[in-house]
Protein backbone atom coordinates (compact mmCIF):
# COMPACT_ATOMS: atom_id res chain seq x y z
CA UNK A 422 0.00 0.00 0.00
CA UNK A 423 1.35 3.44 -0.95
CA UNK A 424 2.71 5.31 2.05
CA UNK A 425 2.05 2.42 4.43
CA UNK A 426 4.24 0.87 7.09
CA UNK A 427 4.17 -2.90 6.79
CA UNK A 428 5.63 -5.69 8.90
CA UNK A 429 5.90 -9.06 7.23
CA UNK A 430 6.24 -12.25 9.23
CA UNK A 431 8.20 -10.63 12.04
CA UNK A 432 9.47 -12.95 14.76
CA UNK A 433 11.66 -11.79 17.63
CA UNK A 434 13.29 -14.16 20.09
CA UNK A 435 15.19 -13.56 23.30
CA UNK A 436 16.95 -16.82 24.16
CA UNK A 437 14.29 -19.49 24.33
CA UNK A 438 11.49 -16.94 24.69
CA UNK A 439 9.60 -15.82 21.60
CA UNK A 440 8.48 -12.23 22.14
CA UNK A 441 6.86 -11.62 18.75
CA UNK A 442 5.50 -14.46 16.63
CA UNK A 443 5.07 -14.16 12.85
CA UNK A 444 3.52 -10.70 13.06
CA UNK A 445 1.95 -9.32 9.90
CA UNK A 446 0.74 -5.76 10.12
CA UNK A 447 -0.03 -3.02 7.63
CA UNK A 448 -0.57 0.51 8.92
CA UNK A 449 -2.08 2.81 6.31
CA UNK A 450 -0.91 6.43 5.95
CA UNK A 451 -2.43 8.51 8.74
CA UNK A 452 -3.57 5.45 10.69
CA UNK A 453 -2.36 4.52 14.17
CA UNK A 454 -1.77 0.90 15.19
CA UNK A 455 -1.27 0.29 18.91
CA UNK A 456 1.09 -2.22 20.52
CA UNK A 457 0.11 -3.28 24.02
CA UNK A 458 1.15 -5.97 26.47
CA UNK A 459 2.67 -6.44 29.91
CA UNK A 460 6.04 -5.04 30.93
CA UNK A 461 8.82 -7.06 29.35
CA UNK A 462 6.60 -8.53 26.63
CA UNK A 463 8.71 -7.04 23.84
CA UNK A 464 6.94 -3.81 22.83
CA UNK A 465 10.05 -1.64 22.79
CA UNK A 466 12.01 -4.45 21.15
CA UNK A 467 9.47 -4.54 18.33
CA UNK A 468 9.90 -0.80 17.77
CA UNK A 469 13.69 -1.22 17.85
CA UNK A 470 13.40 -3.92 15.20
CA UNK A 471 11.27 -1.68 12.97
CA UNK A 472 13.65 1.26 13.46
CA UNK A 473 16.66 -0.95 12.77
CA UNK A 474 18.54 -0.87 16.06
CA UNK A 475 17.49 -4.09 17.78
CA UNK A 476 20.63 -5.53 19.35
CA UNK A 477 21.50 -8.57 17.25
CA UNK A 478 23.84 -9.78 19.99
CA UNK A 479 20.88 -10.21 22.34
CA UNK A 480 17.84 -10.85 20.17
CA UNK A 481 17.27 -13.09 17.15
CA UNK A 482 14.87 -11.50 14.71
CA UNK A 483 13.51 -12.25 11.28
CA UNK A 484 10.93 -10.76 8.97
CA UNK A 485 10.70 -7.63 6.84
CA UNK A 486 9.89 -3.96 7.36
CA UNK A 487 8.43 -2.08 4.39
CA UNK A 488 8.05 1.69 4.28
CA UNK A 489 6.02 3.03 1.40
CA UNK A 490 6.66 -0.25 -0.41
CA UNK A 491 10.45 -0.15 0.10
CA UNK A 492 11.95 -3.03 1.99
CA UNK A 493 14.16 -1.21 4.50
CA UNK A 494 15.07 -4.33 6.51
CA UNK A 495 18.74 -4.18 5.56
CA UNK A 496 19.15 -0.42 5.85
CA UNK A 497 20.79 1.20 8.88
CA UNK A 498 18.40 3.23 11.10
CA UNK A 499 19.41 6.61 9.67
CA UNK A 500 18.49 5.56 6.16
CA UNK A 501 15.07 4.15 6.98
CA UNK A 502 13.47 7.56 7.45
CA UNK A 503 11.44 6.35 10.39
CA UNK A 504 10.82 8.95 13.11
CA UNK A 505 10.93 8.05 16.79
CA UNK A 506 9.37 9.72 19.80
CA UNK A 507 9.95 8.44 23.32
CA UNK A 508 8.53 8.95 26.77
CA UNK A 509 11.44 11.27 27.47
CA UNK A 510 11.48 14.09 24.91
CA UNK A 511 15.30 14.00 24.64
CA UNK A 512 15.59 17.68 23.76
CA UNK A 513 19.24 18.77 23.82
CA UNK A 514 19.70 20.97 26.89
CA UNK A 515 22.59 22.92 25.34
CA UNK A 516 20.58 24.02 22.32
CA UNK A 517 17.73 26.52 22.16
CA UNK A 518 14.28 25.24 21.22
CA UNK A 519 14.88 26.51 17.68
CA UNK A 520 18.31 24.86 17.64
CA UNK A 521 16.72 21.56 18.63
CA UNK A 522 14.24 21.78 15.78
CA UNK A 523 16.97 22.83 13.38
CA UNK A 524 18.80 19.66 14.35
CA UNK A 525 15.82 17.64 13.10
CA UNK A 526 16.03 19.07 9.60
CA UNK A 527 17.70 16.95 6.92
CA UNK A 528 21.24 18.11 6.12
CA UNK A 529 20.22 18.18 2.47
CA UNK A 530 18.28 21.39 3.16
CA UNK A 531 21.25 23.76 3.17
CA UNK A 532 19.82 27.19 2.66
CA UNK A 533 19.89 28.96 6.03
CA UNK A 534 16.89 31.15 5.35
CA UNK A 535 14.89 28.12 4.28
CA UNK A 536 15.99 26.18 7.36
CA UNK A 537 14.96 29.02 9.61
CA UNK A 538 11.64 29.38 7.79
CA UNK A 539 10.86 25.66 8.24
CA UNK A 540 11.67 25.81 11.95
CA UNK A 541 9.54 28.95 12.48
CA UNK A 542 6.64 27.31 10.62
CA UNK A 543 6.93 24.16 12.73
CA UNK A 544 6.99 26.19 15.95
CA UNK A 545 3.88 28.08 14.85
CA UNK A 546 2.19 24.82 13.91
CA UNK A 547 2.87 23.55 17.44
CA UNK A 548 1.55 26.70 19.12
CA UNK A 549 5.11 27.69 20.06
CA UNK A 550 5.37 31.00 18.23
CA UNK A 551 8.29 33.03 19.52
CA UNK A 552 9.88 30.07 21.35
CA UNK A 553 12.87 29.69 19.01
CA UNK A 554 15.40 31.33 21.36
CA UNK A 555 14.09 29.78 24.57
CA UNK A 556 16.08 27.34 26.64
CA UNK A 557 14.20 23.98 26.63
CA UNK A 558 14.51 23.89 30.45
CA UNK A 559 12.12 26.86 30.65
CA UNK A 560 9.32 25.04 28.82
CA UNK A 561 6.39 23.21 30.40
CA UNK A 562 6.06 19.46 29.92
CA UNK A 563 3.43 19.94 27.24
CA UNK A 564 5.49 22.54 25.39
CA UNK A 565 8.55 20.28 25.46
CA UNK A 566 6.51 17.39 24.12
CA UNK A 567 5.25 19.52 21.25
CA UNK A 568 8.75 20.76 20.43
CA UNK A 569 10.04 17.18 20.41
CA UNK A 570 7.24 16.12 18.07
CA UNK A 571 8.04 18.93 15.65
CA UNK A 572 11.75 18.04 15.71
CA UNK A 573 10.85 14.51 14.62
CA UNK A 574 8.44 15.72 11.95
CA UNK A 575 11.03 18.15 10.54
CA UNK A 576 13.25 15.17 9.80
CA UNK A 577 10.68 14.25 7.12
CA UNK A 578 10.05 10.70 8.29
CA UNK A 579 7.93 8.31 6.26
CA UNK A 580 6.55 6.60 9.38
CA UNK A 581 6.41 7.34 13.10
CA UNK A 582 7.19 5.06 16.04
CA UNK A 583 6.00 6.25 19.43
CA UNK A 584 7.10 4.58 22.66
CA UNK A 585 4.84 5.74 25.50
CA UNK A 586 5.10 9.36 24.33
CA UNK A 587 2.21 10.54 26.51
CA UNK A 588 2.97 8.76 29.76
CA UNK A 589 4.82 11.62 31.49
CA UNK A 590 2.05 14.11 30.84
CA UNK A 591 -0.86 14.65 33.18
CA UNK A 592 -4.31 13.52 32.09
CA UNK A 593 -5.43 16.75 30.44
CA UNK A 594 -2.19 17.42 28.56
CA UNK A 595 -2.05 13.82 27.59
CA UNK A 596 -5.34 13.99 25.73
CA UNK A 597 -4.50 17.20 23.90
CA UNK A 598 -0.98 16.10 22.94
CA UNK A 599 -2.33 12.76 21.73
CA UNK A 600 -4.85 14.58 19.55
CA UNK A 601 -2.05 16.75 18.16
CA UNK A 602 0.14 13.75 17.33
CA UNK A 603 -2.67 11.88 15.62
CA UNK A 604 -3.76 15.01 13.69
CA UNK A 605 -0.24 15.67 12.48
CA UNK A 606 0.13 12.06 11.36
CA UNK A 607 -3.16 12.21 9.50
CA UNK A 608 -2.37 15.53 7.82
CA UNK A 609 1.04 14.30 6.71
CA UNK A 610 -0.15 10.82 5.77
CA UNK A 611 2.24 9.14 8.19
CA UNK A 612 1.56 5.61 9.44
CA UNK A 613 2.07 5.39 13.22
CA UNK A 614 3.00 2.50 15.49
CA UNK A 615 2.24 3.43 19.10
CA UNK A 616 3.43 1.53 22.18
CA UNK A 617 1.29 2.25 25.22
CA UNK A 618 -0.04 0.83 28.46
CA UNK A 619 -3.09 3.07 28.37
CA UNK A 620 -6.29 1.61 26.87
CA UNK A 621 -7.49 5.20 26.27
CA UNK A 622 -4.62 5.70 23.83
CA UNK A 623 -5.67 2.60 21.94
CA UNK A 624 -9.27 3.76 21.90
CA UNK A 625 -8.30 7.21 20.60
CA UNK A 626 -6.04 5.64 17.98
CA UNK A 627 -9.02 3.76 16.62
CA UNK A 628 -6.82 1.34 14.67
CA UNK A 629 -5.49 -2.16 14.94
CA UNK A 630 -4.28 -3.29 18.36
CA UNK A 631 -1.38 -5.75 18.55
CA UNK A 632 -1.21 -7.60 21.88
CA UNK A 633 2.16 -9.06 22.86
Ligand SMILES: Nc1ncnc2c1ncn2[C@@H]1O[C@H](COP(=O)(O)OP(=O)(O)OP(=O)(O)O)[C@@H](O)[C@H]1O
Pocket residue numbers: 435440458459460461462463464465466467476479
Ligand atom coordinates in the same frame (compact mmCIF):
# COMPACT_ATOMS: atom_id res chain seq x y z
N1 LIG B 1 19.78 -5.34 25.93
C1 LIG B 1 19.08 -6.33 26.47
N2 LIG B 1 19.70 -7.44 26.93
C2 LIG B 1 19.00 -8.47 27.45
N3 LIG B 1 17.67 -8.49 27.57
C3 LIG B 1 17.01 -7.41 27.14
C4 LIG B 1 17.66 -6.28 26.57
N4 LIG B 1 16.72 -5.37 26.23
C5 LIG B 1 15.54 -5.90 26.60
N5 LIG B 1 15.70 -7.13 27.13
C6 LIG B 1 14.64 -8.01 27.61
O1 LIG B 1 13.77 -8.22 26.52
C7 LIG B 1 12.43 -8.34 26.98
C8 LIG B 1 11.55 -7.37 26.23
O2 LIG B 1 11.90 -6.06 26.61
P1 LIG B 1 11.10 -4.80 26.05
O3 LIG B 1 11.78 -3.59 26.56
O4 LIG B 1 10.95 -4.94 24.59
O5 LIG B 1 9.67 -4.97 26.75
P2 LIG B 1 8.46 -3.94 26.85
O6 LIG B 1 7.24 -4.70 26.51
O7 LIG B 1 8.77 -2.74 26.01
O8 LIG B 1 8.50 -3.57 28.39
P3 LIG B 1 8.04 -2.23 29.17
O9 LIG B 1 6.54 -2.15 29.03
O10 LIG B 1 8.46 -2.50 30.57
O11 LIG B 1 8.76 -1.08 28.53
C9 LIG B 1 12.46 -8.14 28.48
O12 LIG B 1 12.47 -9.38 29.10
C10 LIG B 1 13.78 -7.43 28.70
O13 LIG B 1 14.29 -7.71 29.98
